[in-house]
Amino acid sequence: MRLDAQLHYLDNAATTMVDPEVADAIDGAIRGVWANPSSLYGPAIEAHETLAAARSKVAKAIGCRPREITFTAGGSEGNNIAILGAVAPRRSWGNKIVVSGFEHPSAQLPIRNLGQQGFEVVEINPGPDGRLDVDRMAAAVDRSTVLVCCMAVNNETGARQDIARLAAAVKARNSRTAVHVDAVQAWLRVPLCLKNVDSLSVSGHKIHAPKGIGALYLREGYHILPPFLGGGQENGIRPGTENLPYAVGLGVAAERGAKAMKASSAHAAVLNARLRAGLAQIPGVTINSPDDGVPEVLNFSQHAVKSQTMLNYLSDRQIYVSSGSACDRGEPSHTLAAMGCDPKTIDTALRVSFCADNTEEDVDALLAALRQGLAELQHI
Amino acid sequence: MKEIILAYQGEMTLKGLNRSKFEARLAKSIRYRLENLGKFKVSSSQSTVYIQPLEEDLDMEEAARRVSKVFGIVKLSRAACCDKDFDTICQTAEAYLGQTLRGIRTFKVEAKRADKQYPMKSPDICRELGAFLLSKHPHLRVNVHEPELEIMVEIREHGAYIHGPKTPGAGGLPVGTSGRALNLLSGGIDSPVAAWCMARRGLALHHIHFASPPYTSPRAKLKVRALARELSEYTGNCTLFVVPYTKPQEYIRDNAPDVLFTVLMRRSMLRIAAMVARKCELEALITGESLAQVASQTMAALVCTDAAQSLPVLRPCIGMDKNEIVALSRRIGTFETSIEPYEDCCTIFTPPHPKTRPSLDEIEAAEAGMPGLAELEQAAAENVERIPIHIGDDPEF
Numbered sequence: 005m006r007l008d009a010q011l012h013y014l015d016n017a018a019t020t021m022v023d024p025e026v027a028d029a030i031d032g033a034i035r036g037v038w039a040n041p042s043s044l045y046g047p048a049i050e051a052h053e054t055l056a057a058a059r060s061k062v063a064k065a066i067g068c069r070p071r072e073i074t075f076t077a078g079g080s081e082g083n084n085i086a087i088l089g090a091v092a093p094r095r096s097w098g099n100k101i102v103v104s105g106f107e108h109p110s111a112q113l114p115i116r117n118l119g120q121q122g123f124e125v126v127e128i129n130p131g132p133d134g135r136l137d138v139d140r141m142a143a144a145v146d147r148s149t150v151l152v153c154c155m156a157v158n159n160e161t162g163a164r165q166d167i168a169r170l171a172a173a174v175k176a177r178n179s180r181t182a183v184h185v186d187a188v189q190a191w192l193r194v195p196l197c198l199k200n201v202d203s204l205s206v207s208g209h210k211i212h213a214p215k216g217i218g219a220l221y222l223r224e225g226y227h228i229l230p231p232f233l234g235g236g237q238e239n240g241i242r243p244g245t246e247n248l249p250y251a252v253g254l255g256v257a258a259e260r261g262a263k264a265m266k267a268s269s270a271h272a273a274v275l276n277a278r279l280r281a282g283l284a285q286i287p288g289v290t291i292n293s294p295d296d297g298v299p300e301v302l303n304f305s306q307h308a309v310k311s312q313t314m315l316n317y318l319s320d321r322q323i324y325v326s327s328g329s330a331c332d333r334g335e336p337s338h339t340l341a342a343m344g345c346d347p348k349t350i351d352t353a354l355r356v357s358f359c360a361d362n363t364e365e366d367v368d369a370l371l372a373a374l375r376q377g378l379a380e381l382q383h384i
Numbered sequence: 385m386k387e388i389i390l391a392y393q394g395e396m397t398l399k400g401l402n403r404s405k406f407e408a409r410l411a412k413s414i415r416y417r418l419e420n421l422g423k424f425k426v427s428s429s430q431s432t433v434y435i436q437p438l439e440e441d442l443d444m445e446e447a448a449r450r451v452s453k454v455f456g457i458v459k460l461s462r463a464a465c466c467d468k469d470f471d472t473i474c475q476t477a478e479a480y481l482g483q484t485l486r487g488i489r490t491f492k493v494e495a496k497r498a499d500k501q502y503p504m505k506s507p508d509i510c511r512e513l514g515a516f517l518l519s520k521h522p523h524l525r526v527n528v529h530e531p532e533l534e535i536m537v538e539i540r541e542h543g544a545y546i547h548g549p550k551t552p553g554a555g556g557l558p559v560g561t562s563g564r565a566l567n568l569l570s571g572g573i574d575s576p577v578a579a580w581c582m583a584r585r586g587l588a589l590h591h592i593h594f595a596s597p598p599y600t601s602p603r604a605k606l607k608v609r610a611l612a613r614e615l616s617e618y619t620g621n622c623t624l625f626v627v628p629y630t631k632p633q634e635y636i637r638d639n640a641p642d643v644l645f646t647v648l649m650r651r652s653m654l655r656i657a658a659m660v661a662r663k664c665e666l667e668a669l670i671t672g673e674s675l676a677q678v679a680s681q682t683m684a685a686l687v688c689t690d691a692a693q694s695l696p697v698l699r700p701c702i703g704m705d706k707n708e709i710v711a712l713s714r715r716i717g718t719f720e721t722s723i724e725p726y727e728d729c730c731t732i733f734t735p736p737h738p739k740t741r742p743s744l745d746e747i748e749a750a751e752a753g754m755p756g757l758a759e760l761e762q763a764a765a766e767n768v769e770r771i772p773i774h775i776g777d778d779p780e781f
Contacts, residue, residue, distance in 0.1 A: 310599075310727075312601055312727055313599045313732075315601075316597055316598035316599070316600070316601050316602070317598035381598070381599075382599070382637065382733055
C-alpha cells in the first residue's frame with residue numbers, strides 16, 4: 005500500500021493510509037449502490053442489503069451481533085453518543101461518572117462538561133507506567149455512579165488497560181452502572197472482550213479505512229437516549245442517511261484487518277523491539293510506553309530537543325512521527341502529564357506508531373535521523 | 385425599494401487643503417472593497433460618502449459589513465431613498481422601518497434639510513412624519529431624549545433619504561494616506577494588534593515574519609499567513625515577507641552571551657527588517673512591543689533595540705496593558721488564530737534568565753564578537769520569501 009519507499013510514515017495511531025482494496029470497494033459502492041437504503045424500491049433494497057453485509061463484517065471483527073452495531077462518523081462521534089446518551093436516562097437515579105485521567109478529548113471533554121452541569125466526575129490517573137489501577141477505579145463506583153468510561157489502549161503510550169477486569173468489577177459494585185470503552189486504538193490490535201461492556205466505539209481511519217466512518221457497539225438491551233434526533237436511521241441512535249460507501253469500506257477494512265491481526269501484531273513486535281534496541285543505544289532516551297503495551301505504539305522521550313523541533317527535523321527527512329496525539333495539535337501531552345511525567349519528559353516526547361506496511365528500514369531511518377538531529381539541534 | 389449606504393467620515397473632515405486627497409483615497413478603498421459585489425457608485429458630499437448600488441439585488445448587508453472595516457469612516461447607516469414628495473417619504477419610511485418599529489416602544493424623528501428650497505421646514509417634517517408613524521403603530525411613544533430608534537430624514541437636492549440605525553465604523557484615516565511601513569508579525573497576540581492600530585492611522589503596510597525551521601514548524605508560517613489574511617480586511621492587499629532566520633539565530637546562540645541573546649536577536653531582526661523595508665521603499669517598522677511585558681521590552685532593552693538601525697520603529701501597543709491588547713485582538717478577529725500553539729522564532733533559544741537592563745556598550749561589544757553575523761543577515765534578507773496576501777483570501781489554515 006505504501007506509495008514511496010523513501011517515505012517513512014510512522015504515525016499510524018494518528019491515521020493510516022487507505023488500503024487500495026478498501027478504496028476500490030468504496031469506489032464500487034459510490035458508483036454502483038447510490039440508492040437510499042431506507043427507500044422501498046429495487047435499488048434501495050440492494051443498498052439496504054449492501055449496508056447489512058457491511059454491518060455484519062464490522063460486527064464480526066468486533067465480536068458482536070450485527071444489530072448491536074451503529075455506523076457513526078468516527079471515534080469522536082461514537083464516544084459523544086455513548087457518553088451523553090448513557091447519562092441522560094440515568095440522571096434520575098445517579099449523578100456520578102468515573103473516568104480514567106488519560107481519555108481522548110472526545111471522551112474527556114463531554115464528561116468534564118457534564119461535570120460543569122452538576123455531575124460529580126471522578127478522574128482516576130494512571131500510574132507512571134501508563135497503566136490504570138483497576139481496583140482503584142472500580143472502588144470509586146458507588147450506588148449513584150451512572151457511567152464508567154475507559155480507553156482500552158491508550159493512543160499516546162499504547163498502554164493496555166484490563167477492561168475485562170474493570171468491567172466485571174464495576175458491574176459487581178453496581179450492576180446499573182453503564183460501562184463505555186473507547187477502543188479506537190485497540191480494535192484489530194488486541195482482542196476485544198465485550199463481557200460486561202455496554203458500549204464501545206471504534207474508528208475506520210485507524211484501520212486503513214477512510215476518515216469519516218466508525219462504529220459504535222451498543223449491547224443488545226442496553227438503553228441510551230441519543231443526543232441527535234432525525235429520521236430514525238441506525239435505530240434512531242445516529243440519524244441521517246447512512247454513509248453507505250464508507251460503511252462498505254469499513255466492512256472490508258475490518259474483515260481484512262481481523263484476518264491479518266495476528267501476523268501484523270507479530271510484525272509490529274519485531275519493529276518495536278528493533279526500535280527499543282536502537283533507542284537503548286542513544287544516551288538519555290527513556291521509554292514512556294509500558295513493556296507490555298501494544299507493539300504498534302512506542303512513546304519515548306529524548307530529554308534533549310523539543311518534540312516539535314525534532315518532529316520538524318524528521319519531517320524534512322520524510323520521516324513522520326508525532327509529538328503526542330495529533331488530536332492535541334501540538335499542545336503538551338495530557339496523558340504523560342496524567343502519568344506524572346516531569347515537564348522535560350513531556351516536552352521532548354515522541355510517539356512512533358507502526359502498521360503492517362512499516363519495515364525495518366523505516367525504523368533504521370528513524371534511528372539514524374534521530375541521532376543526527378540530537379547532534380545537530382539545540383538542546384533545551 | 386432603493387437602498388444606499390451612507391458612510392460618515394471621521395477625523396479627516398478636520399483636514400485642511402489636502403482633505404480632497406483623503407476623500408479620494410477613502411473612495412478608492414471603498415470602491416476596491418465592493419468591486420466583486422457588483423456595481424456601486426461611490427461619491428462624497430458634506431463629510432458623507434454615498435454608496436449607491438447601480439444594479440438590482442446587490443447584497444447590501446455584505447456591502448455594509450465591508451464598508452464598516454474601511455478606515456476613515458466613523459459611522460455608517462443604511463438608508464432608503466425616495467422622491468422628495470412628503471407622501472412618498474411617509475410611505476417609504478413605513479415600508480423601510482415598519483418592521484423595526486413593531487419591535488420597539490419609543491422613537492423619535494429627526495430631519496435635516498440640505499435643500500433649503502424644500503417647502504416644509506425640519507420641525508414640520510419631524511412632526512408630520514412622527515404623527516404618520518404613530519397612526520400606523522399606535523403602541524409607540526415619542527421619546528426625544530432616549531428613543532430606542534432615531535429615524536433620520538434627510539432632504540437633499542436629488543432626493544430624500546430615510547435612515548435606519550447608525551452602526552460604528554472602523555474610525556481612523558484611510559489606509560495609504562500616512563505613508564508605508566513594515567510590520568513585524570510574529571504570530572502572537574500583540575503584533576496583529578499593532579498592525580491594525582497603525583493601519584487605522586492611515587499607514588499602508590506589509591508584514592515580515594522570521595521563520596527558523598526546524599525549530600519553528602511550517603504550521604507557524606501558515607498561522608502567520610492566516611493572521612495577515614484576517615488583517616487584510618482592514619489593511620488591504622499586502623505582502624508577507626518570510627525571512628529564513630535559522631542561520632543568524634543559531635549563530636547568535638553559539639557566539640553571544642546567553643543572557644543577552646534576546647536583545648541581540650531583536651536587533652538582528654530589526655536590521656533585516658530594515659533591509660527589506662528599504663528595498664521596498666517602506667518608511668518605518670512596526671512592532672507589537674509593550675513596555676516591560678517581557679525582558680526584551682524593558683526601557684533599557686528598547687534603547688538597545690532602537691539603536692540597531694535608523695528607520696523609525698512604531699510601537700502602538702507600548703502603553704497598553706495585556707488585557708487591552710487581548711480585547712482589541714478579539715475585536716479585530718485575530719485572537720483565536722494568535723493562540724494556536726505553534727512555536728515562533730521569538731520563543732526559541734531564549735535563556736532562562738535574560739538580562740532585563742542590558743547596556744548598549746555590552747550589546748555592541750557582544751556584536752563585535754560576531755563578525756559573521758552581518759553576512760548571514762544580508763543573506764537572510766536577500767532570500768526572503770514573498771507571499772501575496774489578498775483581501776478575501778480564506779484565512780482558514
